[in-house]
Amino acid sequence: MTGLRSIVVATLALWLAACATLSPAQRDQAATVAAQARAATTVDCAAADACAQPSPLRRLAGEAFAASTPEAPRHYALILDHGPDALLARINLIRSATTTIDLQTYIFDEDDAGRLVIDELLAAARRGVRVRLLLDQLAALEKIETLAALAGAHANLEVRVYNPVLGRARISYPQYALAAACCWRRLNQRMHTKLLLIDGAVGITGGRNYQDDYYDWDATYNFRDRDVLVAGPVAREMDADFVRFWEDARSVPAERLNDVGRELLARGVPALPPARFQRPERAERMRTDAADSGLVEQRLVTPALPVGAVGYISDTPAKHEGGAEGNAHASHSLRRLIESAQHEVMLQTPYLVLSKPAQDMFRTLRARTDPPRVIVSTNSLAATDAFIAYALSYKYKRRYLREFGFNIYEFKPFPADAPIDVATTGATLPPLIGVPGDDPGTTPTGTASDGAPAVADAIRDAPVSRARATRPRRDFGSVRRPRTNYRDPLSREHAALRFGSRGANEPVPLKRAGVRIGLHAKSMVIDGRIGVVGTHNFDPRGDDYNTESAVVIEDAAFAQALAASIRRDIAPANAWVIARRDRPPVLSGLNYSLGKAFETLPVFDFWPVRYATSYEFVPGPACPQPVPPDAPGFRACYRPVGDFPEVDLGLKSLTTRIFTAFGAGLAPIL
Structure with a gap:
């Protein structure tokens, strides 16, 4: 009883400390202190242009x-x-x-x-x-x-x-x-x-x-x-x-x-x-x-x-007055753009968790006589900074592929040809124990196709997690370091993870060391004629809670440049393709039906065999170029690499499965 009383007292003290407020007079006094300090400042420049640097x-x-x-x-x-x-x-x-x-x-x-x-x-x-x-x-x-x-x-x-x-x-x-x-x-x-x-x-x-x-x-x-x-x-x-x-x-x-x-x-x-x-x-x-x-x-x-006309769509603070439905201007505008597509929608989002209105929209789009192709660029579990969001994306892969007709490409943690300048990161890799020919302390360098240092060159094949140059963290291989946190949980975008343990705020452990890259871009291209770049993750949080904004440019040259940027991200060097796994030799219909039934459950989605998995492109004489996952020759040119490629299977893989089973209720805040 004494222990319980101590917990209650400590909690009450923390609550009172958190809620302690300044009086109106104290607020005014604090504002006066700041105002007096500002009033004492001077301006260094008398020129009309404020001594601006020509740009x-x-x-x-x-x-x-x-x-x-x-x-x-x-x-x-x-x-x-x-x-x-x-x-x-x-x-x-x-x-x-x-x-x-x-x-x-x-x-x-x-x-x-x-x-x-x-x-x-x-x-x-x-x-x-x-x-x-x-x-x-x-x-x-x-x-x-x-x-x-x-x-x-x-x-x-x-x-x-x-x-x-x-x-x-x-x-x-x-x-x-x-x-x-x-x-x-x-x-x-x-x-x-x-x-x-x-x-x-x-x-x-x-x-x-x-x-x-x-x-x-x-x-x-x-x-x-x-x-x-x-x-x-x-x-x-x-x-x-x-x-x-x-x-x-x-x-x-x-x-x-x-x-x-x-x-x-x-x-x-x-x-x-x-x-x-x-x-x-x-x-x-x-x-x-x-x-x-x-x-x-x-x-x-x-x-x-x-370019010509440019549109700026933005939610206002009115979105936070009562219900968001009538004031979610950015979400409504983006959905109208997608609904206008005739041939192709390219969608890039780090967190593939769709709100119910978005799901209804994509079902309607899929039901057309001649539906547009929907290409989705998103994160793999190995690349994401928000594994709970990935767990729900993993849960609904069948729906995304079969019902919405998505072509999904998941970003690799070590993309070989991405617009990342590894030289500016300051990363160094640790000595690898038991790896012949390794040069301890080497700084990763290399050149990608656009002249930037290649991310792939900042990787070492070894059973260790990626290195921490200045803040060492837990290592899952042969090199041991003290554990520190990946990032303060209040300094991240994915708010739902703040409720988890501090370990929930770290990316999953990988099989190789290197500078890890996670997708964070939020962009869209409609029919190669409209380009959109903004802040909206196309997720429930963006619909219901966050204020969002985006620039919309209806210009073929701009849209094609943006499409080329996204296509680079989904190229085989930088992404895996998600596609239906091979049907089991027996009872394939029963497996599909049970998997679909479990998918609809808000909890207890424990069905072990998921509808889809990750595939890697295998070039060859018969496969000179990558093809979409719904192309007739897809399976001849791609090999399955498992549900979580590059991930060092362990606790995070287990918790990903757990959130797949129990996490559907978190979808509205993801």
Whole structure:
């Protein structure tokens, strides 16, 4: 009884601490502390253009506006596939700002990439540019001291936090669980919208947050992601959308939150400490590159495509007022685009978990007399950062293939030809015990077909998990290291996993060491004529909880460039194909019927033989090119490689099966 009483007392104390709030007078006092610190700042530049750095990227906006009329708007669009290029574009544009910078994001970490952007935003504010930084609460800046420092850093810099449950900027793991108990729906209503807008003229949106692994800067796991840069009149719509979020009551100034306010009242506005980069030479090189107009012209401006009208679709904060159904503008718009397809839909999503409206739509599409081909690019279990989402995708493979007619390609963890710059990750591989000819400590290098270092060259065939250059983690092979966490569970996009153990926040162990790559791009191509790049994962969370946004461009050249990018991701070097497994020699009909029956159950889906499995392309004289999984000659050109290729079968494989059996109830929040 004493033990139970202690647990109750501790839980109550934690609850009271989490819910402790500042009084209105204390909030006003904290806001005054920050305002007085901002008022004491000065502007370093007296020039009308705020001493902006000339930028060929910013110049694209001027050319687009000059060529536009109200009836015929003109734009430039640039697909940002490479992580370092996406960061280079951001830094270059921030330096080019003359009046305003608006940045809206879900995750903003304090690692090298995040801190580099913070420094650039502060520099812009000091030279006279108004900077507004809007962060979702669940993955805002890690340290309260950083938020307190930014709250009073400069008169031209404002920081707001969206939808802060418990009135705090940051919540700990236990506080997250408490918030789930008291405020489940509000806790899940997140701002997943991502936007960087410069002078209301050029914007970037897409899948990337502000964290090392979105820019090929993580030594162990990076995202293959995609953004789109658009310059021209559509930026005005982006500006209006940002203002709607910024002025919404859910967007709270950082200094008025309980934890930040208490810091300000206790110690005043702290100085932001100098950046301590893990790899300072890499940050310095990015700074130098961002000042090189010739380099920016070559890498970013030359590939930009002139296009006509550009659409920007976005959910507003109204989605979080009551039910989301009537305000899920992004979801409705994307479904209408898919419904308009006549020949082909290419869909790329990291998490293949479909909402009920999306499932109904694809069934209807499949029922047409001449249905369009639906090509889906998504993650394998070996590549994903969200194995619970994969478990449900695994559960419904039969439905996706047989009822919806999907051609599914699952991204490999070590793609041989992907737009990933392994050299920038700083990864080193450990010495492999008992492997003849191994050179300990070698840094992976190589060149892919586009000139980037090849991911495949950063792999070593050995029965070990991938290496951790700076944060060693559990090893499942012959090399042992202390266990650390893959990532803080509150600094990730897949919110449902935050309820799991900290182990649930790590990718599954693999059979080989290397820099692992996981798909994170959210894109779509309709009939080779409409291209879409945005933040929506085409999942239930995007429909019901998150605010989402996307750029829609009806232009054949742009759509074909985007389609080529996705086709690269589904090429045999980079992806496995999902297809029906060979029928058993006896009782195949019974096996199918029982598997289908178990699939419909919300729990107890223990049927051991799934409808589909993974296949690898085997080129040869009779198979010079890959073919779709529904082609007559598919089985002659592909060999099955199992349900979970590359995965070191163990506990995570077991838990994947468990979530396949019991996890259907989690689908609405995935």
